[in-house]
Amino acid sequence: MIGLYTAAEVRAAEELLLAATPEGTLMQRAATGLATVCLGLLGRVHGTRVTVLAGAGNNGGDALFAGAHLARRGARVTAVLLDPERAHAAGLAALRTAGGWVTGPDGPTGLERADLVLDGIVGIGGRGGLRPPAAAVVERAATGPGLMVAVDVPSGVDADTGAVPGAAFPAQHTVTFGALKTGLVVGEGRGYAGRVHLVDIGLALPPAGVHQLTDADVAARVRPPHPGDDKYTQGVVGVVAGSSTYPGAAVLCTGAALRARPGLVRYAGTAAAGVRAAWPETIVTDGRPSDAGRVQAWVVGPGMGTDDDARSVLAEVLATDLPVLVDADALTMAAQQPDLVRRREAPTVLTPHDREYARFGAEVGEDRVGAARRLAADLGAVVLLKGDATVVAAPDGAAYVNGTGTPWLATAGTGDVLSGLTGALLATGLPAVEAAAAGAHVHGRAGQLAAEEGPLIASDLVRCLPATLARLRRAPADRLGDSGV
Numbered sequence: 493m494i495g496l497y498t499a500a501e502v503r504a505a506e507e508l509l510l511a512a513t514p515e516g517t518l519m520q521r522a523a524t525g526l527a528t529v530c531l532g533l534l535g536r537v538h539g540t541r542v543t544v545l546a547g548a549g550n551n552g553g554d555a556l557f558a559g560a561h562l563a564r565r566g567a568r569v570t571a572v573l574l575d576p577e578r579a580h581a582a583g584l585a586a587l588r589t590a591g592g593w594v595t596g597p598d599g600p601t602g603l604e605r606a607d608l609v610l611d612g613i614v615g616i617g618g619r620g621g622l623r624p625p626a627a628a629v630v631e632r633a634a635t636g637p638g639l640m641v642a643v644d645v646p647s648g649v650d651a652d653t654g655a656v657p658g659a660a661f662p663a664q665h666t667v668t669f670g671a672l673k674t675g676l677v678v679g680e681g682r683g684y685a686g687r688v689h690l691v692d693i694g695l696a697l698p699p700a701g702v703h704q705l706t707d708a709d710v711a712a713r714v715r716p717p718h719p720g721d722d723k724y725t726q727g728v729v730g731v732v733a734g735s736s737t738y739p740g741a742a743v744l745c746t747g748a749a750l751r752a753r754p755g756l757v758r759y760a761g762t763a764a765a766g767v768r769a770a771w772p773e774t775i776v777t778d779g780r781p782s783d784a785g786r787v788q789a790w791v792v793g794p795g796m797g798t799d800d801d802a803r804s805v806l807a808e809v810l811a812t813d814l815p816v817l818v819d820a821d822a823l824t825m826a827a828q829q830p831d832l833v834r835r836r837e838a839p840t841v842l843t844p845h846d847r848e849y850a851r852f853g854a855e856v857g858e859d860r861v862g863a864a865r866r867l868a869a870d871l872g873a874v875v876l877l878k879g880d881a882t883v884v885a886a887p888d889g890a891a892y893v894n895g896t897g898t899p900w901l902a903t904a905g906t907g908d909v910l911s912g913l914t915g916a917l918l919a920t921g922l923p924a925v926e927a928a929a930a931g932a933h934v935h936g937r938a939g940q941l942a943a944e945e946g947p948l949i950a951s952d953l954v955r956c957l958p959a960t961l962a963r964l965r966r967a968p969a970d971r972l973g974d975s976g977v
């Protein structure tokens with residue numbers, strides 16, 4: 493698992509290390525690591541043009557020292573000082589000694605011909621969107637030809653939440669120090685960070701409160717059958733979804749549950765005929781969930797409607813002592829009767845997108861991890877908040893940010909696949925928060941695999957699930973999510 497950290501957690505770890513190392517050591521480690529990544533990205537350094545955007549803090553210091561490294565290797569480096577009086581003195585001196593030029597935002601910045609632009613405007617000390625002079629320079633940099641590389645955090649991105657309240661540096665690469673900051677992989681910030689490179693500066697970090705799963709983490713949680721297994725010992729999933737007029741959601745959800753390969757999938761609902769025709773492996777009833785037979789976890793909601801029958805079926809499922817995944821129409825109904833969820837003792841997983849989340853009484857806002865945690869704590873349930881980086885949070889605050897996926901997943905029915913798949917993982921006995929995080933990871937990988945063949949539809953995800961699971965098992969132990977670390 494990759495730990496994701498807040499600025500305050502990183503600062504606390506930095507302070508301990510600063511006290512234990514000679515002055516300037518950490519900044520030198522950061523700047524050397526940054527310059528090394530830049531060398532790799534540029535390929536050839538001699539004669540390349542580099543513009544360093546330097547703010548008044550240590551983030552500017554890192555960028556200036558890295559600029560000095562590149563200048564010593566023959567790059568033509570120009571530092572643009574946004575606050576010349578307060579620029580990092582030692583960094584500036586190093587750059588000058590190495591032959592770099594220094595100017596202001598209105599001087600010859602070199603941005604229109606740069607091969608590389610280093611964003612050292614603000615790092616974890618940033619607050620709010622970029623101020624006007626910085627915003628104007630960033631805009632010019634973004635329209636120029638240079639490769640956009642952010643130092644530690646793209647300036648203007650909130651390192652903790654990924655919120656982007658105003659202008660920000662749209663990086664193609666972010667070189668971050670000591671720990672991955674949560675804001676680089678979630679919310680709008682994810683789109684500004686580009687590929688993230690982690691430079692080790694020797695920080696000793698406490699256990700993280702937010703994690704991202706790797707392929708190997710997920711493979712370890714998706715259990716293959718053992719010689720002693722039979723169809724009842726690998727998890728039996730119950731699906732309540734669809735309706736006679738809308739059987740599609742039931743077919744997709746049940747198919748995803750089957751393809752996640754539990755021992756057995758049972759279906760209860762009025763789309764029984766469609767499910768039977770699509771998936772003869774399923775045991776179906778057109779009666780109530782209680783008519784379906786024993787299961788280890790329920791998935792309830794996709795396409796089931798919100799009429800009185802649907803309400804009573806939802807109440808019946810939530811009254812069981814089994815893990816339940818609540819999706820789609822069932823979320824709409826649960827939002828009107830949240831006590832049905834609150835009073836459960838068995839695990840509940842809710843899988844809202846932003847509009848479904850808002851039905852519980854508050855907007856998601858810019859802090860997606862915080863939003864998922866708040867609803868989870870309020871309802872005593874695991875919340876899987878869908879999005880381009882899906883967030884999973886447990887009532888105790890444990891949280892995950894998903895690192896896999898593709899915007900091609902933004903198409904009808906993919907949520908039904910996620911709920912069937914995650915319900916199957918829940919039925920194998922995984923802790924609910926892990927089932928949800930693993931489900932989001934597998935769903936994202938299935939989307940990536942399906943998208944290799946062209947624009948995907950939800951059924952393609954179901955078809956790709958076996959190959960996705962096989963790939964996860966073959967993935968090297970250190971293959972991470974797609975933050976690019």
Ligand SMILES: NC(=O)C1=CN([C@@H]2O[C@H](COP(=O)(O)OP(=O)(O)OC[C@H]3O[C@@H](n4cnc5c(N)ncnc54)[C@H](O)[C@@H]3O)[C@@H](O)[C@H]2O)[C@@H](O)CC1
Nearest residue numbers: 518519548549550551614615616617618619621622623644
């Ligand atoms: N503490 C250390 O020894 C280390 C710190 N490191 C670097 O230091 C950074 C943190 O440095 P600082 O604490 O000095 O803070 P920063 O350099 O991140 O930011 C502080 C400066 O940015 C300005 N600022 C804040 N918000 C702004 C906005 N919205 N628009 C424009 N300007 C804004 C502030 O006025 C202040 O001058 C890290 O991100 C990292 O790059 C690394 O060198 C590793 C070691």
Ligand SMILES: Nc1ncnc2c1ncn2[C@@H]1O[C@H](COP(=O)(O)OP(=O)(O)O)[C@@H](O)[C@H]1O
Nearest residue numbers: 845878879880898899901902904905906907908
């Ligand atoms: N821009 C995006 N990038 C990546 N994944 C996305 C994006 N938009 C949506 N998704 C994913 O697609 C799925 C859509 O689910 P949902 O909105 O419930 O659709 P439906 O109800 O039609 O099944 C979720 O897993 C979500 O995380």
Ligand SMILES: [K+]
Nearest residue numbers: 611614645647
């Ligand atoms: K920065």
